[in-house]
Amino acid sequence: MATFHVIEQEKLKMIRATLNDETVKAEPGALHYMQGHIDLEAKLPSAKGFLKSLATQESVIKSKFSGTGTIHFGPPIFGEYKVMQLNDEAWILDKGAFVCAEDSIEVGAFRNKAMAALFSGEGMFQTKVEGAGALVIQADGPIEIVELKDDRLTVDGSFAVAREASLDFSMKKAAKSLLASAGSGEGIVSVIEGTGTVYLAPIPNVYACLFASLR
Numbered sequence: 001m002a003t004f005h006v007i008e009q010e011k012l013k014m015i016r017a018t019l020n021d022e023t024v025k026a027e028p029g030a031l032h033y034m035q036g037h038i039d040l041e042a043k044l045p046s047a048k049g050f051l052k053s054l055a056t057q058e059s060v061i062k063s064k065f066s067g068t069g070t071i072h073f074g075p076p077i078f079g080e081y082k083v084m085q086l087n088d089e090a091w092i093l094d095k096g097a098f099v100c101a102e103d104s105i106e107v108g109a110f111r112n113k114a115m116a117a118l119f120s121g122e123g124m125f126q127t128k129v130e131g132a133g134a135l136v137i138q139a140d141g142p143i144e145i146v147e148l149k150d151d152r153l154t155v156d157g158s159f160a161v162a163r164e165a166s167l168d169f170s171m172k173k174a175a176k177s178l179l180a181s182a183g184s185g186e187g188i189v190s191v192i193e194g195t196g197t198v199y200l201a202p203i204p205n206v207y208a209c210l211f212a213s214l215r
Contacts, residue, residue, distance in 0.1 A: 002102050004136050006081045007072075013081055014074040015099060015136050017065075025062040025107065026073055026100035036069015062107060073100050073136070080139050080201065090130035090165035093137060097161050098127050101135030112169065128165065137162055139201035146198045153198055155190040164196035 002022045007014050014032060017024050028042065041064045065071055081099065084091070092110050101107065110128035129135055139161045146153060148167065153160075156174070163169065170191045192198055 001133065004083045004100070004134055006083065012078070014072050015081055015083075017071040017073065017100060019065065019068055019071065021068050023064055023066040023103040024071070024100055025064050025103055025105075026071075027098060028063050030073045030099055031063065031065075032072040032074040034065070034069060034071040036067060038065050038067035038069045038071065040065055064103065077138065080142055082137050082139070082143050082199070084135050084137060084162075086129070086132055086135065088132050090128060091162050092165050092169070093127040093129060093162045094158055094160060095126065097137045097139065098129065099136040099138050101129065102133035104133040105129055105131045105135050110165075130165070137199075139199070141201045141204040144200045144202065146200055147196075148192070148198065149195050151193070151195075153192045155192065155200065159200050159202045160190055160192065160198055161201050162199040163192055164198075167192050167194040167196040167198070 002020075002024050003018045005016045005018075007016050019036070019038065031040075042062070086105065098107060106129065108128050109125045112126055143161060154174075170193075171188050172191050174187060174189050
């Protein structure tokens with residue numbers, strides 16, 4: 001199977017994918033460079049798929065790379081990458097988190113039924129990945145793994161990079177009333193409940209913060 005490794009140069013990170021007569025898929029624009037006998041293919045989405053791609057900030061036109069060689073995905077960003085291994089399971093990813101995956105992984109749009117998500121920055125659609133194989137996600141900073149066992153996780157902002165699809169997701173007021181929520185300094189928060197795993201990135205990369213402060 002194709003393999004993915006995180007490589008680092010001058011504090012910048014990229015993903016190196018190694019293919020041996022195999023296929024991987026990636027977000028358009030993720031390619032940095034590749035070496036070997038590798039063909040690139042991209043398929044146009046349906047009209048429905050195109051509209052969903054606008055909502056998730058990810059393209060349903062996944063670039064497919066087939067052949068033998070190495071591919072470097074990036075371009076390098078101030079942030080973190082994580083290689084995930086799925087074993088016939090499904091995950092929901094934050095907008096823009098998906099980078100690349102083995103061809104065995106299905107990538108699609110997930111409709112967030114919590115309509116209040118429109119007010120949280122999450123949007124109505126997120127990205128759903130499922131199947132068996134490896135994939136890579138990206139986050140603004142180091143990823144913290146939170147294990148829930150019949151528990152509740154409350155998150156302010158878009159810090160929840162990924163969560164198992166079996167977990168319940170909803171949007172709620174931080175306090176019991178809108179007035180109390182405003183007084184607490186917190187508005188609408190994400191609530192994740194059940195048993196499963198959540199990936200959080202609550203602390204941005206230090207170099208990204210420095211770069212942003214210089215703008």
